[in-house]
Amino acid sequence: MRISRESTDYRVYRILSENPLSGEKLAKKLGISRTAVWKAVQKLKECGVYVESNASGYTIAGEEELNPYEVARLAFESGFKEVHFYDVTDSTNSRAKEYGKPDALFFANRQTAGRGRHGRKWLSEEGGLYFSVTLSPPLDYSELPKLTLIAGLSVAEAIPQSEIKWPNDVLIKGRKVCGILSELHGEVERPLVIVGVGINVKNPHPENGISLSELYDVSRREVFEQVIRNFSKNYRMLLDGRWCELRRRIERRCSSVGKAVRVTTPSGVAEGIAEAISEDGSLVVSGKKIYAGDCIHLR
Helix, strand or coil: EEEEECCHHHHHHHHHHHHHCCCHHHHHHHHHHHHHHHHHHHHHHHEEEEEEEEEEEEEEEEEEEHHHHHHHHHHHHHCCEEEEEEEEEEEHHHHHHHCCCCCEEEEEECCCCEEEEHHHHHCCCCCCCCEEECCCCCCCCCHHHHHHHHHHHHHCCCCCEEEECCEEEEECCCCCEEEEEEEEEECCCCEEEEEEECCCCCCCCCCCCCCHHCCCCCCHHHHHHHHHHHHHHHHHHHHHHCCCHHHHHHHHHHHHCCCCCEEECCCCCEEEEEEEEECCCCCCCCCCEECCEEEEECC
């Protein structure tokens, strides 16, 4: 389902989140009919918002965790203009690509064809967090890989004991808790960037992975809220020219820096000590800049 700030059901949700209100007053406040209010309330109920009717009018008595309207509220507060919510879809990155416009967030409770880099399958069962954002940043093409790094930073700073594995993973104790897939579409001069994030929270995972529930008592809502707020803040910092500050924070969190690594790239294999994250976001391995590749930490 698609939700915008102007959607009648979302506007009813926001008003009732603050105060109970009668159908008559809601209709007057929103400039719609009482029938339209009733239909919006029914839609809220169908989507996991528990709306009761009493002498004071309509009241939200509770809601399911990360129902479409709660996801939308958190997304809108973080600067996104539209939310597409799926109980099940093949891939939020695929849905984002079809949409093709910036400033939208795509969220799914489960993906049937979640994927990582190079088409690798990403297990996406219920209990995890799976979402993609669409961006059209006023950045040079060479700077776009920085978006993957700030997404990793946004996740790592939301999860205790986690670290970034260059270029697109977040680990806890050497096991993957999050994968990030960034894809470019459209014109080179101003491409659409899709940043997809998959986080293991309470879901099954591969043997080399880990879920947050194995270590912490944490809700999907808490993790999503912190990550999306972090990303919004870090993205604004990047656009404001504060990459140097972001880069220092990424380096402090990056488990690859200081380790012996082997990076497989389209042009060959680079092996050596990962020395730093460079000004342009590449990984410096024994003096050589690596812009993309599969990085393995050597024992």
